[in-house]
Amino acid sequence: DFLVQNLNIELNVMSAAYRCGVKKLIFISSACIYPEHTEQPIKEESILTGLLESANEPYGLAKVAGVKTCEMYNRQYGTNFISVIPSNLYGLNGNRDLRKAHVVISMIRKFHLAKWLDDGNWDYLRDDLSKYPIADEPVGNSEEQIVASLAQIGITKGNISLWGTGNAKREFLWSEDLADVCLYVLDNIEFSDLKQYAPAYQLNVGIGDDISIRDLAQLISKEVGYQGAIHFDASKPEGVKRRCLNVDRIHSLGWHHQVSIEKGIHILCESY
Numbered sequence: 001d002f003l004v005q006n007l008n009i010e011l012n013v014m015s016a017a018y019r020c021g022v023k024k025l026i027f028i029s030s031a032c033i034y035p036e037h038t039e040q041p042i043k044e045e046s047i048l049t050g051l052l053e054s055a056n057e058p059y060g061l062a063k064v065a066g067v068k069t070c071e072m073y074n075r076q077y078g079t080n081f082i083s084v085i086p087s088n089l090y091g092l093n094g095n096r097d098l099r100k101a102h103v104v105i106s107m108i109r110k111f112h113l114a115k116w117l118d119d120g121n122w123d124y125l126r127d128d129l130s131k132y133p134i135a136d137e138p139v140g141n142s143e144e145q146i147v148a149s150l151a152q153i154g155i156t157k158g159n160i161s162l163w164g165t166g167n168a169k170r171e172f173l174w175s176e177d178l179a180d181v182c183l184y185v186l187d188n189i190e191f192s193d194l195k196q197y198a199p200a201y202q203l204n205v206g207i208g209d210d211i212s213i214r215d216l217a218q219l220i221s222k223e224v225g226y227q228g229a230i231h232f233d234a235s236k237p238e239g240v241k242r243r244c245l246n247v248d249r250i251h252s253l254g255w256h257h258q259v260s261i262e263k264g265i266h267i268l269c270e271s272y
Contacts, residue, residue, distance in 0.1 A: 010062070027082070028178070035052060042244065044246075070201075082191055084178075084181065085204045086206065088103070090103075099134070099135075104268070111226045154233070159231060161233050164234065170211065197249065
């Protein structure tokens with residue numbers, strides 16, 4: 001489904017853009033296009049130099065196809081389709097459903113829930129759990145039901161359990177920085193500007209630095225004010241060990257990110 005649905009989306013959009021004479025198209029791809037084992041930080045030239053991570057292969061293959069489709073349209077028809085490759089995204093209005101949430105907002109929510117449990121703030125817990133599901137079945141309102149439900153997601157009094165060893169490292173890009181770079185590319189960069197980078201014409205976008213999941217947890221814990229223990233469950237999966245993008249190319253073309261991971265976490269914790 002990941003492979004077919006993403007291929008359908010990108011091919012439909014690109015073919016329609018070509019038929020309608022769209023002057024410029026930005027294709028937002030993913031860092032999953034790069035091989036699982038490659039030099040870090042990852043340069044654009046790493047595309048198609050090795051195997052993708054197996055868990056993300058269907059999605060990654062579709063995104064590779066999108067990047068190459070942009071290139072082929074440009075080469076054959078003279079279009080101006082540009083691929084942007086962001087690192088892991090986070091930002092305001094992220095999905096708080098723990099069954100679907102990405103790592104940053106998922107951690108922020110879990111640490112808030114853990115702090116409220118330790119503080120005995122049952123009203124905050126009831127309000128949060130009624131708004132955002134953590135399971136298919138609704139969470140009951142009694143303290144016993146809330147405690148039992150939180151235990152299912154690794155939260156008990158004085159302790160929070162997170163997946164993996166905590167040693168995996170990820171790079172995180174503020175969502176509004178991605179919006180900003182897309183506008184910058186639309187206004188300032190043409191495909192002809194990227195021909196000097198043949199045969200890899202896409203643009204990595206990120207902050208050029210990464211953080212371990214353990215350090216991310218500590219950062220969020222401090223922002224939230226959680227005082228309990230943090231346990232990492234090494235029996236759970238954690239994905240590739242490291243994924244950080246080399247952003248020298250987009251820097252050389254005049255764009256830099258504005259929001260550091262520390263600033264982004266502060267904004268999100270305040271908003272939560």
